[in-house]
Amino acid sequence: MPEENKQPAPDSRSRNGQHDETWTLKDLISFEAAVAKDGNESWEKLEKRDNAIGQEAPRDLLNGSRNRALLKFWLNRIKDEDSHENVIFDAYRLASKLLFAMAIFAGGSIALELLQYLGAKPINVSAFFGLLILLQATLTLTTFGLLALPSSKAKHLRLSLGFQILKPVALSLAGMLANVTTKGLRGDQRESLLSLLGKTRSSLFLYGSVLRWKLFQTLQGTAVAFNLGALAAILLVIAFSDKAFGWQTTLDLNSDAIHSLIRFVAIPWSWLWGEGLGYPSHADIEGSRIVLKDGIQGLSSEHLVSWWPFLSLGIFVYGLLPRSVFVLWTHIRLRASLKKLDFSHGSAQRIIERMKRPSVGFNSEKVQHEKHESDDGAVGTQMASLAPQSEGTTLAFVNESIWQQTDEGQLAQKITESLNLQLENLKLFQLTLEKIAQPNELPIGSENENALLVLVFESWMPPLEETKRLLRELRSRLKRETPIRILLTGKPASGSSFQKPVSTELEMWSLTISQLGDPYCLVDPLV
Amino acid sequence: MKPPVPTFAIIGHPNEGKSSVVATLAEDDGVRISPVPGETTQLERFDLKVGKERIMEFVDTPGFQNPSRTLAWFRANAEADDLVANYIQEHQKLTEHRHDCELMRPVADGAGILYVVDGSRPITSADQAEMEILRLTGKPRMAIINSKDDDTQFIDAWKAAFRKSFNAIRIFNACGASFVDRIDLLDALKSVDQDWSPGLEHAVSALRKDWKRREERVFEVIVDLLEQALNFNKSKLVSRESDLEMAKPDLEANYRKGLEAIESRAWAEIRRQYRHKQLSISLPDTSILNEDLFSDKTWQAFGLTGKQLTLAASAAGAGLGVGLDVAAGGIAFGIFTAAGAAVGAGAAILKGKDLAKLKVRHIPVGGFKMQIGPNKNPQFPFILLDRAILYAQHASNWAHARQNREISISDTSLKEGSSSSWTARQRGFCMTVFEAIRKRRFEKLDKLYPDFKDILAQELKLRHQD
Ligand SMILES: Nc1nc2c(ncn2[C@@H]2O[C@H](COP(=O)(O)OP(=O)(O)O)[C@@H](O)[C@H]2O)c(=O)[nH]1
Numbered sequence: 001m002p003e004e005n006k007q008p009a010p011d012s013r014s015r016n017g018q019h020d021e022t023w024t025l026k027d028l029i030s031f032e033a034a035v036a037k038d039g040n041e042s043w044e045k046l047e048k049r050d051n052a053i054g055q056e057a058p059r060d061l062l063n064g065s066r067n068r069a070l071l072k073f074w075l076n077r078i079k080d081e082d083s084h085e086n087v088i089f090d091a092y093r094l095a096s097k098l099l100f101a102m103a104i105f106a107g108g109s110i111a112l113e114l115l116q117y118l119g120a121k122p123i124n125v126s127a128f129f130g131l132l133i134l135l136q137a138t139l140t141l142t143t144f145g146l147l148a149l150p151s152s153k154a155k156h157l158r159l160s161l162g163f164q165i166l167k168p169v170a171l172s173l174a175g176m177l178a179n180v181t182t183k184g185l186r187g188d189q190r191e192s193l194l195s196l197l198g199k200t201r202s203s204l205f206l207y208g209s210v211l212r213w214k215l216f217q218t219l220q221g222t223a224v225a226f227n228l229g230a231l232a233a234i235l236l237v238i239a240f241s242d243k244a245f246g247w248q249t250t251l252d253l254n255s256d257a258i259h260s261l262i263r264f265v266a267i268p269w270s271w272l273w274g275e276g277l278g279y280p281s282h283a284d285i286e287g288s289r290i291v292l293k294d295g296i297q298g299l300s301s302e303h304l305v306s307w308w309p310f311l312s313l314g315i316f317v318y319g320l321l322p323r324s325v326f327v328l329w330t331h332i333r334l335r336a337s338l339k340k341l342d343f344s345h346g347s348a349q350r351i352i353e354r355m356k357r358p359s360v361g362f363n364s365e366k367v368q369h370e371k372h373e374s375d376d377g378a379v380g381t382q383m384a385s386l387a388p389q390s391e392g393t394t395l396a397f398v399n400e401s402i403w404q405q406t407d408e409g410q411l412a413q414k415i416t417e418s419l420n421l422q423l424e425n426l427k428l429f430q431l432t433l434e435k436i437a438q439p440n441e442l443p444i445g446s447e448n449e450n451a452l453l454v455l456v457f458e459s460w461m462p463p464l465e466e467t468k469r470l471l472r473e474l475r476s477r478l479k480r481e482t483p484i485r486i487l488l489t490g491k492p493a494s495g496s497s498f499q500k501p502v503s504t505e506l507e508m509w510s511l512t513i514s515q516l517g518d519p520y521c522l523v524d525p526l527v
Numbered sequence: 528m529k530p531p532v533p534t535f536a537i538i539g540h541p542n543e544g545k546s547s548v549v550a551t552l553a554e555d556d557g558v559r560i561s562p563v564p565g566e567t568t569q570l571e572r573f574d575l576k577v578g579k580e581r582i583m584e585f586v587d588t589p590g591f592q593n594p595s596r597t598l599a600w601f602r603a604n605a606e607a608d609d610l611v612a613n614y615i616q617e618h619q620k621l622t623e624h625r626h627d628c629e630l631m632r633p634v635a636d637g638a639g640i641l642y643v644v645d646g647s648r649p650i651t652s653a654d655q656a657e658m659e660i661l662r663l664t665g666k667p668r669m670a671i672i673n674s675k676d677d678d679t680q681f682i683d684a685w686k687a688a689f690r691k692s693f694n695a696i697r698i699f700n701a702c703g704a705s706f707v708d709r710i711d712l713l714d715a716l717k718s719v720d721q722d723w724s725p726g727l728e729h730a731v732s733a734l735r736k737d738w739k740r741r742e743e744r745v746f747e748v749i750v751d752l753l754e755q756a757l758n759f760n761k762s763k764l765v766s767r768e769s770d771l772e773m774a775k776p777d778l779e780a781n782y783r784k785g786l787e788a789i790e791s792r793a794w795a796e797i798r799r800q801y802r803h804k805q806l807s808i809s810l811p812d813t814s815i816l817n818e819d820l821f822s823d824k825t826w827q828a829f830g831l832t833g834k835q836l837t838l839a840a841s842a843a844g845a846g847l848g849v850g851l852d853v854a855a856g857g858i859a860f861g862i863f864t865a866a867g868a869a870v871g872a873g874a875a876i877l878k879g880k881d882l883a884k885l886k887v888r889h890i891p892v893g894g895f896k897m898q899i900g901p902n903k904n905p906q907f908p909f910i911l912l913d914r915a916i917l918y919a920q921h922a923s924n925w926a927h928a929r930q931n932r933e934i935s936i937s938d939t940s941l942k943e944g945s946s947s948s949w950t951a952r953q954r955g956f957c958m959t960v961f962e963a964i965r966k967r968r969f970e971k972l973d974k975l976y977p978d979f980k981d982i983l984a985q986e987l988k989l990r991h992q993d
Pocket residue numbers: 539540541542543544545546547548559560561562563564565566567590673674675676700701702703930
């Protein structure tokens with residue numbers, strides 16, 4: 001409906017100056033799925049689409065630097081356009097529901113198993129206590145300890161632990177993978193596999209904390225379900241049957257020791273339900289000891305039932321309660337991680353660039369014409385007031401053979417146009433063979449940490465090992481988040497000027513570069 | 528003593544067509560070729576054989592992955608002996624340099640270098656680095672310009688660049704090269720290094736001889752095909768007259784299937800001669816066997832028109848005397864006796880359907896013998912011949928690098944079947960041959976075949992338009 005597109009949409013959210021910038025995990029997955037899908041689309045089509053979305057976006061959003069809100073706007077538009085279902089998210093949700101159901105069942109059946117009463121002998125609480133209370137308490141405490149640790153310490157601990165155990169495993173896995181990839185696969189399959197691995201690394205880098213918290217939340221949720229199952233089982237058993245509990249041990253423990261252990265465990269609730277109520281008294285413990293040779297005739301039923309409140313409260317306090325707290329806590333942390341996402345990585349930046357780019361020169365004449373008619377003034381002001389993509393300097397390294405064949409001014413202009421940059425911030429360098437061989441001689445250092453790095457190559461020359469090496473080397477000398485953009489020139493048509501790259505060449509480059517697992521490094525055509 | 532087998536390493540940037548050049552030169556369509564760079568990861572040796580004898584070896588290699596670093600190393604160590612071996616020694620443990628080492632290996636073993644570039648794109652600094660590296664190896668080398676598309680604007684620049692550091696330059700299109708192009712390339716290689724000369728001399732003459740042998744063999748196959756197909760018939764015994772109609776479709780189908788098998792056996796043999804394992808050439812398959820093949824329309828689409836055929840027959844008559852009518856037998860050939868008058872009547876009389884007629888004979892012992900074929904249609908052998916020639920032309924000229932391995936020859940190209948371009952005399956001569964085949968006059972055929980072979984050889988040499 002072109003009628004609608006003409007007006008900068010007075011979105012309901014933007015009317016009161018508030019833009020939606022909440023991102024849920026589901027949004028995030030939709031976003032990544034949309035980006036992945038865009039990978040198969042032609043560059044021109046995406047340019048046109050996003051430019052149109054940009055035209056619809058509220059002006060203040062477009063001119064500001066609030067990536068989250070702008071991209072949310074974009075995502076909503078894309079979703080309107082094709083309402084594909086969020087398969088991954090739904091699958092995950094279904095899987096966790098199944099997991100919860102299984103955990104309830106598991107908790108219930110384990111508790112029932114441990115509470116089996118054959119009439120001849122009281123139920124031995126030792127196993128129940130050890131498995132469902134002591135073990136759970138230990139796990140809870142460990143989890144709590146890890147969470148409470150200051151994050152730097154935790155990271156250190158994780159790293160040192162992880163490295164000891166995982167590094168040799170990871171290395172041998174990588175070796176095996178390399179073996180597999182060089183043998184059985186076709187070349188294109190191998191490249192795609194490597195690209196998939198690289199993309200996974202990228203995603204982990206960008207969304208690692210979100211994913212970790214989500215995973216943790218699911219685990220804790222599962223634990224809650226397990227405890228619910230166990231608690232329900234014990235309460236049902238108590239309510240609908242007559243059970244006798246006793247204890248038994250081969251260890252040389254007298255009832256005093258058992259009593260103090262029980263009392264210690266019951267501290268959290270002893271203020272509410274004291275001895276004899278919330279936990280068995282000394283006499284109860286003495287009276288419910290099962291001694292094999294004596295049989296159970298001498299035990300009084302009063303002592304034999306005194307155990308169940310203690311067991312139920314134990315599960316509640318050491319299992320259900322802390323796990324529920326963890327679920328809440330991870331929920332908060334998950335939201336915080338989602339809030340922290342700034343969408344400064346390459347594929348997000350590219351969408352923003354496309355939305356912000358003045359459409360003149362990209363769209364067909366007809367579209368331009370339409371636009372001038374509808375809001376001619378706005379286009380002009382928008383072009384003038386567009387915030388450049390990068391405020392800092394841009395360092396552009398141009399491959400030797402391109403450098404020699406193109407006029408410097410023309411090159412600078414093309415680069416700035418391609419990336420929405422300001423000409424005066426751009427510094428051009430020639431990327432000679434010697435520099436590719438020795439990237440440490442490139443004029444890059446900590447002072448360029450916030451710069452934008454541009455590399456210009458020929459699209460028809462497939463990226464090589466040494467291209468990847470150069471990129472890795474550059475990354476090692478910059479921050480993880482410093483954008484590196486590769487711009488490709490197409491084969492010259494007749495003599496002089498460079499053309500737009502062929503899409504297969506662009507795809508080839510994107511595939512190879514994605515293998516680096518660097519979310520801030522991206523391939524684009526130079527136009 | 529035989530000269531050593533000349534060995535060449537095909538080297539270059541990734542995705543320039545190295546494997547394609549190897550496939551075509553070694554006549555091996557099993558070489559792995561892919562539009563995605565990085566298909567070849569290890570060196571692979573391909574022998575060019577004549578019979579059982581290896582006459583050349585081509586080594587396919589992965590592309591340069593670190594031209595600038597490799598060049599830097601070569602420059603830094605230019606003084607040292609055994610540069611290539613040293614390079615491999617120093618770099619083979621590095622994963623990044625795996626391909627570079629792999630491609631240097633055959634060079635270290637003494638292979639000549641064929642450096643392949645895609646001439647339809649501009650030269651870049653990486654290419655210049657590679658050329659320089661190869662120059663520094665000091666090994667004899669030839670540059671091959673293999674253009675992936677028709678863009679010729681960069682060819683001169685490539686040639687100029689090569690002149691500095693290569694002993695010879697050749698334009699060679701891996702996907703379009705014919706036998707002659709291949710021989711020319713090998714001939715040119717002789718001049719690159721004196722030492723290669725004897726081996727290459729031997730290879731070239733062996734290849735030429737083999738090519739001639741293949742053509743002879745193809746001729747034999749075609750003659751075989753004609754002998755089998757022209758005399759092919761199917762028969763069936765039926766006990767009751769009422770069963771005749773029922774048995775007819777089956778018999779016809781069998782007849783067709785039999786002809787089909789004869790033809791495809793011949794084709795497979797032709798393909799085998801030219802070492803195509805994956806190629807499949809399909810001609811409009813049913814046309815030769817379908818009944819509507821014998822319609823006027825199809826006659827015009829394939830081979831000769833009725834008029835040409837008539838003229839051919841009169842030419843044959845002129846050469847062979849009036850005996851033709853008798854020799855030919857059957858009504859169909861009746862028209863040729865009255866050559867002039869028959870021209871107009873030809874099309875009407877030449878109704879194919881009636882020519883591969885079903886004959887039913889009463890057998891004295893009881894029952895009936897049904898027989899279909901042999902096909903007496905004068906057009907029929909021409910069509911077989913045209914198809915076989917077309918097939919052989921494609922098989923012999925289809926470069927082994929070409930990724931399009933399912934050729935389907937459309938009817939349009941069949942319109943210009945070879946025989947329609949022959950002179951009436953040639954066609955007449957062919958008819959004499961066909962007639963001799965039909966009559967199984969073997970002594971006569973022995974005399975006719977040398978000339979028949981000349982006509983076919985002429986056709987096989989003509990390149991197809993593609
Ligand atoms: N049209 C055309 N395509 C070619 C030619 N030579 C190679 N190619 C194509 O270029 C691509 C790369 O070829 P390949 O031989 O695998 O290159 P390599 O990486 O150098 O071994 C393949 O898709 C080939 O089909 C040629 O002469 N003409």
